[in-house]
Amino acid sequence: xxxxxxxxxxxxxxxxxxxxxxxxxxxxxxxxxxxxxxxxxxxxxxxxxxxxxxxxxxxxxxxxxxxxxxxxxxxxxxxxxxxxxxxxxxxxxxxxxxxxxxxxxxxxxxxxxxxxxxxxxxxxxxxxxxxxxxxxxxxxxxxxxxxxxxxxxxxxxxxxxxxxxxxxxxxxxxxxxxxxxxxxxxxxxxxxxxxxxxxxxxxxxxxxxxxxxxxxxxxxxxxxxxxxxxxxxxxxxxxxxxxxxxxxxxxxxxxxxxxxxxxxxxxxxxxxxxxxxxxxxxxxxxxxxxxxxxx
Amino acid sequence: xxxxxxxxxxxxxxxxxxxxxxxxxxxxxxxxxxxxxxxxxxxxxxxxxxxxxxxxxxxxxxxxxxxxxxxxxxxxxxxxxxxxxxxxxxxxxxxxxxxxxxxxxxxxxxxxxxxxxxxxxxxxxxxxxxxxxxxxxxxxxxxxxxxxxxxxxxxxxxxxxxxxxxxxxxxxxxxxxxxxxxxxxxxxxxxxxxxxxxxxxxxxxxxxxxxxxxxxxxxxxxxxxxxxxxxxxxxxxxxxxxxxxxxxxxxxxxxxxxxxxxxxxxxxxxxxxxxxx
Numbered sequence: 001x002x003x004x005x006x007x008x009x010x011x012x013x014x015x016x017x018x019x020x021x022x023x024x025x026x027x028x029x030x031x032x033x034x035x036x037x038x039x040x041x042x043x044x045x046x047x048x049x050x051x052x053x054x055x056x057x058x059x060x061x062x063x064x065x066x067x068x069x070x071x072x073x074x075x076x077x078x079x080x081x082x083x084x085x086x087x088x089x090x091x092x093x094x095x096x097x098x099x100x101x102x103x104x105x106x107x108x109x110x111x112x113x114x115x116x117x118x119x120x121x122x123x124x125x126x127x128x129x130x131x132x133x134x135x136x137x138x139x140x141x142x143x144x145x146x147x148x149x150x151x152x153x154x155x156x157x158x159x160x161x162x163x164x165x166x167x168x169x170x171x172x173x174x175x176x177x178x179x180x181x182x183x184x185x186x187x188x189x190x191x192x193x194x195x196x197x198x199x200x201x202x203x204x205x206x207x208x209x210x211x212x213x214x215x216x217x218x219x220x221x222x223x224x225x226x227x228x229x230x231x232x233x234x235x236x237x238x239x240x241x242x243x244x245x246x247x248x249x250x251x252x253x254x255x256x257x258x259x260x261x262x263x264x265x266x267x268x269x270x271x272x273x274x275x276x277x278x279x280x281x282x283x284x285x286x287x288x289x290x291x292x293x294x295x
Numbered sequence: 296x297x298x299x300x301x302x303x304x305x306x307x308x309x310x311x312x313x314x315x316x317x318x319x320x321x322x323x324x325x326x327x328x329x330x331x332x333x334x335x336x337x338x339x340x341x342x343x344x345x346x347x348x349x350x351x352x353x354x355x356x357x358x359x360x361x362x363x364x365x366x367x368x369x370x371x372x373x374x375x376x377x378x379x380x381x382x383x384x385x386x387x388x389x390x391x392x393x394x395x396x397x398x399x400x401x402x403x404x405x406x407x408x409x410x411x412x413x414x415x416x417x418x419x420x421x422x423x424x425x426x427x428x429x430x431x432x433x434x435x436x437x438x439x440x441x442x443x444x445x446x447x448x449x450x451x452x453x454x455x456x457x458x459x460x461x462x463x464x465x466x467x468x469x470x471x472x473x474x475x476x477x478x479x480x481x482x483x484x485x486x487x488x489x490x491x492x493x494x495x496x497x498x499x500x501x502x503x504x505x506x507x508x509x510x511x512x513x514x515x516x517x518x519x520x521x522x523x524x525x526x527x528x529x530x531x532x533x534x535x536x537x538x539x540x541x542x543x544x545x546x547x548x549x550x551x552x553x554x555x556x557x558x559x560x561x562x563x564x565x566x567x568x569x570x571x572x
Contacts, residue, residue: 011464042305081334085481138457168399
């Protein structure tokens with residue numbers, strides 16, 4: 001058994017269209033750091049209420065973003081000459097703070113902080129009706145791969161970490177809760193004329209090379225290669241009813257999808273697996289049957 | 296929404312910074328500002344990867360002379376060893392692939408073989424100061440060097456379930472070569488040496504093709520352009536090198552030839568040097 005994993009033919013033989021969905025009922029909700037958490041009680045209470053209500057119907061995992069403090073961390077680190085991997089390592093602490101904040105607020109509603117070492121306990125917690133809350137940053141730490149020389153910031157942040165959790169679990173959906181109705185042609189906070197993009201194909205979005213994205217670019221780049229998570233939705237958490245609507249399969253913000261066959265008008269939002277796609281109803285919207293009820 | 300001047304939108308708490316505040320976009324504030332170059336964390340470190348299949352799986356005949364050479368070199372140099380995976384990692388991958396499991400699961404199980412090899416190397420090196428370095432204890436590296444230890448760590452980076460999928464293959468693209476290279480890059484290491492069982496890079500796999508030609512020196516770009524069917528290091532190492540600041544050159548050497556490691560540590564060219572420039 002001396003075949004090299006560096007051999008192209010060997011590598012190509014390892015592809016698959018029938019990859020297992022590990023936890024197909026899981027919905028990943030990502031709480032924006034700057035957009036939601038940094039706004040405090042006024043924004044958080046309605047969002048958390050919506051999450052607790054949704055848990056009765058859907059299995060959820062909450063990922064938290066970092067926000068202002070991580071930007072400040074990066075600024076100080078850059079000034080001190082901390083290398084990229086070091087920045088990725090220290091940034092995670094901000095996520096941990098936010099995880100604790102959210103876990104404290106959700107504790108009485110079965111919220112529980114999920115340490116990445118306990119990743120394999122997820123099925124137990126979900127079956128018990130818990131709402132696991134986890135740091136969004138992926139554990140790349142000191143091993144954060146370099147990006148180009150000009151840009152010294154880690155590219156694998158909370159958005160990517162939670163996308164990957166959805167992808168590896170073969171989950172039902174990944175929903176990003178931000179403070180805008182979705183993705184705009186420009187930052188709507190700076191340019192009121194910016195237009196909302198209700199749905200866009202991932203490759204197209206990358207080609208547009210927008211100056212600012214509401215979501216980490218690495219999510220869109222990774223989605224192009226994904227095997228399960230071919231759609232993500234960005235919704236406005238300042239309109240908390242959008243959260244349950246998105247979970248029920250409505251496109252209420254911006255849907256970023258990969259491949260025209262995954263356009264939200266052709267299937268349901270969210271679907272995660274080609275085999276489930278037939279579950280749509282005549283009007284192209286989600287049939288009730290297709291929304292699996294979580295215990 | 297805020298842009299309509301609706302005062303009911305809860306305000307974001309921000310932090311004032313030298314350039315703007317934290318609500319400004321990261322890209323505009325942080326990249327428009329010029330910062331000094333990053334520091335080198337441990338610039339005297341020599342990061343050495345011991346191949347799994349190429350060295351460890353050969354057992355005593357390959358490993359013992361190498362251990363001896365490492366111990367000898369550790370008297371003059373700070374050496375950090377990263378362990379490869381090898382045959383058992385491939386076996387685990389092939390089983391997981393057959394079970395239709397995703398890349399992230401493969402990455403998380405691949406780690407274990409590399410960990411076994413790291414622990415084995417630690418035991419062999421123990422009487423000479425070999426210590427097992429948990430990725431969680433990575434910050435203890437200066438202590439170990441200060442007291443003359445030889446730290447050994449797993450080669451795999453800790454991405455596990457967060458290893459990104461790739462098109463056309465489900466094997467994790469970041470394996471032990473990648474992890475070891477990224478360790479060297481982060482530390483700003485003096486050298487990054489990959490100890491394998493071939494003299495270096497060939498035009499084809501020399502174990503399968505006798506006519507394969509040896510390539511003593513090549514740039515990363517040339518190597519990527521050649522688009523070889525088989526490579527001596529993981530492809531992603533080459534991609535990362537192009538974007539890296541510190542480790543712009545690596546050497547792949549034959550660890551079955553006594554003296555090669557010592558010569559490479561002393562800056563000699565004994566295998567294939569792959570460099571950005």
